[in-house]
Amino acid sequence: MxxxxxxxxxxxxxxxxxxxxxxxxxxxxxxxxxxxxxxxxxxxxxxxxxxxxxxxxxxxxxxxxxxxxxxxxxxxxxxxxxxxxxxxxxxxxxxxxxxxxxxxxxxxxxxxxxxxxxxxxxxxxxxxxxxxxxxxxxxxxxxxxxxxxxxxxxxxxxxxxxxxxxxxxxxxxxxxxxxxxxxxxxxxxxxxxxxxxxxxxxxxxxxxxxxxxxxxxxxxxxxxxxxxLGTPAAFVTGSADLVRGVAPTAALPGPVGDALILDGASVAATASVIGGSTVGRGVVIEAGAVVDGSVIFDGARVDRDARITRSVIGSDARIGADSIVDDAVIGDRALVGARCELRSGIRVWPDVNLPAGSVRFSTDG
Known part of the structure; x- marks a missing residue:
């Protein structure tokens, strides 16, 4: 560029x-x-x-x-x-x-x-x-x-x-x-x-x-x-624009394109990563999953047939099979179970005041 x-x-x-x-x-x-x-x-x-x-x-x-x-x-x-x-x-x-x-x-x-x-x-x-x-x-x-x-x-x-x-x-x-x-x-x-x-x-x-x-x-x-970049929606937009070359940078750790998949990530052949998405190091994306215009932080896992759109998935978080995450933020180490549907402003993160494995939900506004 x-x-x-x-x-x-x-x-x-x-x-x-x-x-x-x-x-x-x-x-x-x-x-x-x-x-x-x-x-x-x-x-x-x-x-x-x-x-x-x-x-x-x-x-x-x-x-x-x-x-x-x-x-x-x-x-x-x-x-x-x-x-x-x-x-x-x-x-x-x-x-x-x-x-x-x-x-x-x-x-x-x-x-x-x-x-x-x-x-x-x-x-x-x-x-x-x-x-x-x-x-x-x-x-x-x-x-x-x-x-x-x-x-x-x-x-x-x-x-x-x-x-x-x-x-x-x-x-x-x-x-x-x-x-x-x-x-x-x-x-x-x-x-x-x-x-x-x-x-x-x-x-x-x-x-x-x-x-x-x-x-x-x-x-x-x-x-x-x-x-x-102060809001989650702007953050994912800005990241995708950097990946696609819409926004200028000399620091992109890979070629400009429809996706940035970092070293150490594993993406199944039948999974789809598009829309300027970034897939971090150590991330696993299983068969049939779709990641569109999103940011997946290091160590996260996206199980089979899950669909993630315009969202951020935190480090070491896990998205269960057949789940839908759309315009949402999933915090570090949070676990979203199979067949969940999280949309429009939902934010999820582990709560240290709750039993192990529990999460807290909130919405924008």
Missing amino acids: TQPKSDPNSDTVDAVILVGGQGTRLRPLTLSAAKPMLPTAGVPFLEHMLSRIHAAGMTHVVLGTSYKAQTFAEYFGDGSAFGLDIEYVVEDEPLGTGGAIRNVADRLRADTAVIFNGDILSGLDLTALLATHRHLAADVTLHLVEVADARAFGSVPTDPDGRVTAFLEKTEHPPTNQINAGCYVFKRSVLEAIPAGRVVSVERETFPGLLESGAVLAGHVDSTYWLD
Whole structure:
């Protein structure tokens, strides 16, 4: 897959990724792993993001961590295996997006920093984003993505020169289809001016305050691939899009195609794995089973003639014969018996407060 051309000036730019959230909307998957560490198209989601950063020529990365902070360093180490120099800053208490950005200030080495929300899958051309920032001599540049329907988001209008004019709350009649895509370029001096040690919202406090003060806020507008992976439905969609090559990455551990089957998985000849599904290491899929647009974590088992669609099956979970799992999340080590039917928002995970082998059920909403 074609990647953005490296920017010869990108080595003077720091990359900051905010990965401190608890991922409550993805439970039970995030009970055992931080959201950016969930296996997504064969590797932790964060690895896909880092591959894009590396492809754009940035090498110094600061991870702002909190929830399960140690797991990031255990996997990525100092970053050298990925061609990067990675540092870690742990957030002891939730500080909001602005507070989390300010919390990493003392690790920055350059006068420019690109800030990424750690749960966004994007096709943004980072070189073009930095070019916009420099061309407009901006204090902050925001990636703004055009969406078909902006009513579910706050909108961010810009003037003909590309400067942001306002930050608007959700409304039934948004004046623009441009929304904040969760990626920013900051001048270091502006970043350091964010109040330290307290909760700060960039959307409600930092950006409006900068506009009021006369600072230059630029908008880099595009309509490239963009997806917030915060929900189970979005997670399986994003993983499938990475496998099928719809979303860009240099970290896919296999060829782009209709399925990604990792080493050590066993898939019966009469089973069907389609729709951008990922089958993890040590997974067993028996005869007649269908896995469509789903993610099967390492060590899981799908018994004969089971059908799994647009779902996530956790590590070492088991789906019984002739069962149907549709738009559902099955947590690590959960057991779904034969001929069960789980649909639309059902989440299942083992409950430590119940007898061995018991599971808890919940539904979205």
